[in-house]
Amino acid sequence: QPCCTPQALQTLLGREFRHAIFDAWQGFDAAAFAALSGTLQAGSWLLLLMPPYETWESRPDTDSLRWSDCAQPIPTPQFAQHLKRTLSRDPQTLLWRQHQPFCWPSYPFRGRWRPATGEPQPEQAAILSRLREMPPGVATVIAPRGRGKSALAGQFISRMAGTAIVTAPAKTATDILAAFAGERFCFMAPDALLASGARADWLVVDEAAAIPAPLLLQLVSRFPRILLTTTVQGYEGTGRGFLLKFCARFPQLHRFTLRQPVRWAPECPLENIVSEALIFDDEAFAQAPHGAIAISAFYQQAWVNTPALPRAVYQLLSGAHYRTSPLDLRRMMDAPGQHFLQATANNRVAGALWLVEEGGLSAELSQAVWCGFRRPRGNLVAQSLAAHGSDPLAATLVGRRVSRIAVHPARQREGIGQQLIACACMQAAQCDYLSVSFGYTPELWRFWQRCGFVLVRMGNHREASSGCYTAMALLPLSDAGKRLAQQEHQRLRRDADILTQWNGEAIPLAALDEQALNDEDWRELVGFAFAHRPLLTSLGCLHRLLQYSALPLPALRGRLEEKASDAELCARLRISGRKALLALQRAQAAQALIALDAGRTQRLRDVMPGGGEHAG
Secondary structure, X not given: OOOOOHHHHXXXXXXXXXXXXXXXXXXXXXXXXXXXXXXEOOOOOEEEEOOOOOOHHHOEEHHHHHOOOOOOOEEOHHHHHHHXXXXXXXXXXXXXXXXXXXXXXXXXXXXXXXXXXXXXXXXXXXXXXXXXXXXXXXXXXXXXXXXXXXXXXXXXXXXXOOOEEEEOOOHHHXXXXXXXXXHHOOEOOHHHHHHHOOOOOEEEEOOHXXXXXXXXXHHHOOOOEEEEEEEOOOOOOOOHHHHHHOHHHOOOOEEEEOOOOOOOOOOOHHHHXXXXXXXXXXXXXXXXXXXXXXXXXXXXXXXXXXXXXXXXXXXXXXXXXXXXXXXXXXXHHHOOOEEEEEEXXXXXXXXXXXXXXXXXXXXXXXXHXXXXXXXXXXXXXXXXXXXXXXXXXXXXXXXXXXXXXXXXXXXXXOOHHHHHHHHXXXXXXXXXXXXXXXXXXXXXXXXXXXXXXXXXXXXXEEOOOOOOEEEEEEEEOOHHHHHHHHHHHHHHHHHHHHHHHHHOOOOOOOOOOOOOOOHHHXXXXXXXXXXXXXXXXXXHHHHHHHHHOOOOOHHHHHHHOOOOOHHHHHHHHOOOHHHHHHHHHHHHHHHHHHHHHHHHHHHHHHOOHHHHOOOO
């Protein structure tokens, strides 16, 4: 019989089983639990093995290591109580506690259900007919999991008169679509498709919400007809925000919805309890929260005392952010260092802000992060400020990072988001800054700029998950925070032209034409040459070093001035592998520094953690 860890459960997706056991004795991986429930045939049992019922709240949960940023497992009292309450209230869940009498629930009679035969169901057939007659444009099929949208896309491809290309976040997620499309299935990854110039009558995008909007928009513009399918909710995230945001730009959009389950009967008890336990019924945005806005904080204990409040906030965040998943629910309930604000109108949630504590590292650890020697858990922006910035002590400052922010679509463009940020600033008066990390788009940056944030970093490659360059911004609150924000903003301005040439993405600030090597450059160059700072992190100061050095430095000049690939340079310089190439690039940077000023180089090495002993 198949047996696997929760982390390996993805290997079972696309298969079906008769009954399953989920062992949550040591830890509860909520996404794996939901995924396992989706592999079961109609009529199956899912047996959940729980920790001791009376002490579950106080027991460390090993799954917390994935989302709490703690070095050791922590108890998860809010989630334990939420799940116990949900299971005990469900009349169709059999809850059998050790040393307690066994009580069989009274299940209602259900009519005979006939499984799908592989032929289109009535809802699917109606949509197929509409798609065949559709003029050039964009169509969406949105549905909860198990409604047959991937099968519908495959059936459409197998029956269409023209040609189609399929793309999706991962090819492994298109198995069902491929099975129904048969020999006409043609898959290309989104980035490969964009680079290829391939053409077809139709572009079919499975799970479109998981593809970043800028990348998806480029793909959509290349094809006359497009079919986008996405899940409205589930363990991989939500598509509601995708439908509202991305699809709103197409006024002639053809919208289709699948409501009837295909793989199990309507009102399936297992689907219902999993959806209730993991709050898969995200905000539908059907009713606008009218009235004056009031902003207030709430705390994790609200999941026990007033669960409807944090539930509504989580539903709003799920509806607005397609990547919100059960892992975020676990973090929201029980991770330390979380802060929440809600904007309500007549007791209905109109906006929400979720912040996470960061920074406060010791000076020694912050310097080790700057050198590239250490990467402690968590502290996304705080670590990046040290690892990619110019100040070795940047991570000693204390900040709060914006993890999620959302405003109900009917109340957007009223300044509610800015009000939430302003309130967060007042609550974080003892911190040095607020921070945010986001996939850069001009529209998003304009919002953060209006809130008072200062741009301090742009990534040097597009993230596979977002298709955008990562941008980081600070809203300074203390004098130390203001100095850090100003210092990193000026550094970004100095590097702006170089980053723009490297990325092909204009950086939205006025570039500084300062090519002289300053103190920060020298410190950072020594960190690259004699420690483990990444090459692309030091892009700006390395370019300036090459301008001042008369040495040939072929490994550095080939990469930075000629933009030769690592493979090309390895072949040209007759060295084996990227590790050896990077070691040579560090050694050449060291040669250039010593040639310019050997004494200064040595003094900076002497004050570096470890004395530069990790030099390549």
